[in-house]
Amino acid sequence: MLTNIKAVVFDMDGVLIDSESICDEIWVRLADEMNLPDIEDAIRENRGCNTDLMAVQLKARYGKDFNCPKFFEDFSVYFHEVEFTKGIPLLPHVRETLEYLKGKGYKLALSTSTRRVTATRQLKAVDIYDFFDVWTFGDEIKNSKPAPDIYLKAAKELGIAPEFCVGVEDSPNGIKSCHAAGYVPVMIPDRIEPTEEIKKLCYKIGKPVSILKEIL
Structure with missing residues (x-):
């Protein structure tokens, strides 16, 4: 834990x-x-x-x-x-996990390479936008993942040092970004399984996203 x-x-x-x-x-x-x-x-x-x-x-x-x-x-x-x-559905156990984390008092943020207008629309469509305290978007940073910029921006806006933040990602580029920013990286593989290199950067690997309940 x-x-x-x-x-x-x-x-x-x-x-x-x-x-x-x-x-x-x-x-x-x-x-x-x-x-x-x-x-x-x-x-x-x-x-x-x-x-x-x-x-x-x-x-x-x-x-x-x-x-x-x-x-x-x-x-x-x-x-x-x-x-x-058709719409874009939530992945399994997302809402219950966000509710669990909010109930435990954690601050929540979003760090996506997607543009603000698109990501905001998609999050609101599945009714999870308001779970987050901070949102950071791909069109608002200079250097994309795997650079750490977007995660450093999120930590700054949260007012919390990166070492006190867990970053949740599905891609190698995302994990590299989290790790470079000084976060505790957790990988929820979706379309790409982690290589040995990526495994070494992760604190935890598994799915669905409810595995966060095991460590927080």
């Missing part, structure tokens, strides 16, 4: 809402339309990154002339088709 923790900071996609499976299907669809090879590698490489870093990595993989604006625009259209028709 962790006894000195004051806050829990969550990633969103793949930790709170079941959006990663939708994203992966759209990446594959775009790969077919744009004739992009090795799309599974590209998906893994960009998991947890904001669009600025994705653009850099996509150009590095597919060439400097890769049409990032078209890729992102088409992705947005396809994603919104799913979001506004």
